[in-house]
Amino acid sequence: MDQPTPNEHPLAEPYLPESVRERLGQSDPTDIVVGVLTFNDGTTAPTVAKVLLDGFRRSVPERKVLLVNCDAGSQDGTADLIEQAVGRDAAFWPVRHPVLGSSLHVVSESGVPGRDVAIRLLATVTERLTAKLCLIVDGNLKSADQRWSELLTSPILDKGADCVLPQFSRNRYEGTLTNTLLAPLTRALYGKRLTYHQGGAYAFSDQFIRSLLLSQPWDDEIALYGIDGWVTTLAAAEAADVCEAMLGPRVRQAKPMADLSTILAQSVGCIFHMMERYQSIWEPVKGSRMVSTIGEPAGLGESVGALHVERMIHGFRQGLRDLVPIWQIVLAPDTFQQILELGIDEADSFRFPSSLWVQVVYDLALAYHDRLLHREHLLKSLTQLYLGYTASLILTTRALPVKRVEEELERLAVEYETMKPYLIQRWRWSDG
Amino acid sequence: MVSNDPFWYKDAVFYEIHVKAYADGNGDGIGDFQGLIGKLDYLEWLGVDCIWLLPFYPSPLRDDGYDVADFLTVAEQYGTMQDVKQLLDEAHRRGIRVIVDLVLNHTSDRHAWFQESRQSPHSSKRGFYVWSDTDRKYGKARIIFIDTEKSNWTWDPEAKAFYWHRFFSHQPDLNYDNPEVRQAMLDIMTFWLDQGLDGFRCDAVPYLFEREGTICENLPETHDYLKDIRRRIDASYQGRILLAEANQWPTDVRPYFGDGDEFHMAFHFPLMPRLYMGVRSETRDPIIDMFTHTPEIPPNCQWCLFLRNHDELTLEMCSGEERDYMYYTYARDPSMRRNIGIGRRLAPLLENDRRKIELLHSLVFTLPGSPIIYYGDEIGMGDNLKLKDRDGVRTPMQWTMDRNAGFSSCDADRLYLPVVADALYGYQAVNVESQKEAPHSLLHWMKRMIAARKQFPAFGRGAITFLRPANGKVLAYLREHEGVVLLLVHNLAGSAQSVELDLKGFAGSTPVELLGEARFPTVTERPYVLTLAPYGFYWLNLMRKPADGESYGIEQTVL
DSSP states (O other): OOOOOOOOOTTTGGGSOHHHHHHHHHOOOOSEEEEEEESSOTTTHHHHHHHHHHHHHHHOTTSOEEEEEEESOOSSOHHHHHHHHHOTTSEEEEEEOOOOGGGTTOOOTTOOTTHHHHHHHHHHHHHHTTOSEEEEEETTBTTOOHHHHHHHHHHHHHHOOSEEEEEEEOBTTTTHHIIIIIHHHHHHHHSEEOOOOOSSEEEEEHHHIIIIITTSOOSHHHHHHOHHHHHHHHHHHTTOOEEEEEEEEOOBOOOOOOOHHHHHHHHHHHHHHHHHHTHHHHTTOOSOEEOEEESOOOOOBOOOOOOOHHHHHHHHHHHHHHSHHHHHHHSOHHHHHHHHHHTTSOSTTOOOOHHHHHHHHHHHHHHHHHTOSOHHHHHHTHHHHHHHHHHHHHHHHTTSOHHHHHHHHHHHHHHHHHTHHHHHHHHHHHHO | OOOOOTTGGGTOOEEEEOHHHHOOSSSSSSOOHHHHHTTHHHHHHHTOOEEEEOOOSOOOOSSTTOSOSOTTSOOGGGOOHHHHHHHHHHHHHTTOEEEEEEEOSBOOTTSHHHHHHHHOTTOTTGGGBOEESOSOTTTTSOOSOTTTOSOSEEEETTTTEEEEOSSOTTSOBBOTTSHHHHHHHHHHHHHHHHHTOOEEEEETGGGSOOOTTSOSSSOHHHHHHHHHHHHHHHHHOSSOEEEEOOOSOHHHHGGGGTTTTSOSEEEOTTHHHHHHHHHHHTOSHHHHHHHHTOOOOOTTOEEEEESOOSSOEEOTTSOHHHHHHHHHHHOOSGGGBOSSEEOOOHHHHTTTOHHHHHHHHHHHHHSSSEEEEETTTTTTOOOOTTSSTTGGGOOOOOOOSSGGGGSOSSOGGGSSSOOOOSTTTSTTTSOHHHHHHOTTSHHHHHHHHHHHHHTOTHHHHOEEEEEOOSOTTEEEEEEEETTEEEEEEEEOSSSOEEEEEOOGGGTTOEEEETTTOOBOOOOOSSOEEEEEOTTOEEEEEEEOOOOTTTOOSOGGGOO
């Protein structure tokens, strides 16, 4: 990491509510800033805040901790309930962060609108109070416990890591988009084997905040793609020392999510968008390496919810019926031909080869780069292909032990790395 | 290439063109097929699915080509049969279909059949027309062109008999009681279908037969013949359509669809003036009333909706009071009136108010039916009231701000009609080239709306349910098709309006605006509040949260 630059915060200022500016002017430095992001999370956030503070009291009792509740305008008295839970002795700032219209449509499992503004605000507070790090946790994470404080911050405090990202224990078909696209593509591009779990619990060092987070263009693109994928990609692409904390299962107070194609367009769009900016970084990267971890590793769990594979295949075939003109534009002729051939398989014998899936993803990345179509439409056209590949993955592995699913996903990740020259050659040709 | 969907016309956007008015390929001042071929890229760019060509047959042009002198070839000034074939090939290559006007009811008095017919009572073609020794027969039939015709009978001194004509006296009606006529017209249709045409817009279909004691319109014999035509076309040609011009009430037009075995499509004439009435009176009632009086049509049939065409804005299907209102509000100057209607183009009718132009287009794009755009209306072309009859709305297409609006390279005095050159609508101000350059022009707006419409078959095929919010200035309706629910909300008023819609049945859905894909607040059990700008409208897709029966099981854990 580069050395921190002198405190400069002109860009952050407009996003700071007046109350925060006043507090910043009156406050002493602190060691750790803990941000709890909420929006009508009165039933869960007080416990989250309390266990995090208790965790710090146990693991680093000598450190000064400031708890900041960034709230998007709850109607259920979330901030008051947090204050009651943590007690009057704790340093606590209830902050209502501004919610910009541009970020309203962004998908977030936390259901907190204006999440990007909140994180920018927390980063600014961390910098201004010269804290060592900032820990950010979603207020709806019911599984947060005292260990999280240490797991998410000790790599920074004790080992000089720049950023700690979460790794949750998951069941075999949980996070299929992450496991089949976001994580392996990020790994192939930047050479870091991140699990890419976007669960709303992460920590950033003061250096990471100063030299990377606050210096980013905090405008349209974050509003377009959502902060979680953006930060994760940043950690992967930049020369940052990243650690993953094993946080156990993630249990959250569920909130309505957007439709599948919107989730897909935003999360995949984030990576594709960042590929443009980091081309000089990802192009020469070959292979990949593990990142450091802390905590007890947990493999995939066995539990499987109700999965409707036939509907997924039907969704894929609907794509074959409705989206062929779009796929014809965005996919390479060879890829397109292979996709067409998949449509004739019987449901039980339906197979979508991993290599073809990777080829599809790379073709989409190229089409996005070349702006062959309106980008949102292009990204959404991936939905039916994703359903097809996911159905195939489930059909191939559902009778096998969970270990085999892990092996299959690892093979897929290697496929992404192996086929990276396919992407690079076409990207160069396209630029030429 | 054109699609194989036999019901393509249900989703299609049509575009009406007069060959002579569109583009002049040989510089003689008259539009022609070569000129039109050169503009197909533009039509493809715009998103047009089907071109409707006005009559291009040889004609003395006393009724702008609807007085046909020969059905089996092309008027010399427009080109050759080879040009027609080239047009069809080039259009089809771009996925555009072509239908043409076919005047079934009558011919020109210059047609060889009439010339032969009038010569002698013993002529082989005598029976092709309706001759009489008296002008008293069929007295209950109305006179359509009351401005110019005093009777439906005209004395022919050469034949020494009266001949029957429902339109101009130079357009004698064919005698469909004669099987030779019926066969001859069928042969003409198959001739053109063999050339590759995709169908016919059949002119003046209610008047084919005459029967004493009736108004000589919509007779059973007419339907029998039309069904015969349809049978023969279906038997030999795939995906071709018949579009009926029947300026009648929907209940009277309904029989022209038969049981799905007569016309594929028919114009919805009475709706059109009521769209204008609704906007001017700022109330949805005339529009909803018209649909209340519109019967169901067979599932393989479709209405054609339009705002303007090559004729006057017809007020035949209006009551006297409604007609007065339309004249008072849209044609106070008598020079704007033609026959029973208003001889103006869309933009001048709406005082060039872009908001109203967009609002009315939004209505014809979203109400049940397939929209037809009259050439030039996509750029807001004006008219020329000084020209006779309906020529004022048939002036050359305005392509550029160059000489003759880029329509022709000839001297201006050789143009078939002068280009519109006034300060507001003149070709220097209103033309395709400049609007293509301006991303927010009416032309680009039309292109975007056409594209948006094409994404959702519900517009062409969906059922309609009118919502009836308390605010009567707002017209809101649902279009539903195969699980897709579109909510269309229009403010007919020139002031901002708020409306509360009862969408309880869609609680949990998220309205997504079709053009910008912006997500609106989720629908709940409570009234759904929308605010609309003056003449504003929304096209919203009510995206349902997947029910258990529809989910894939991975949505909540996809990341």
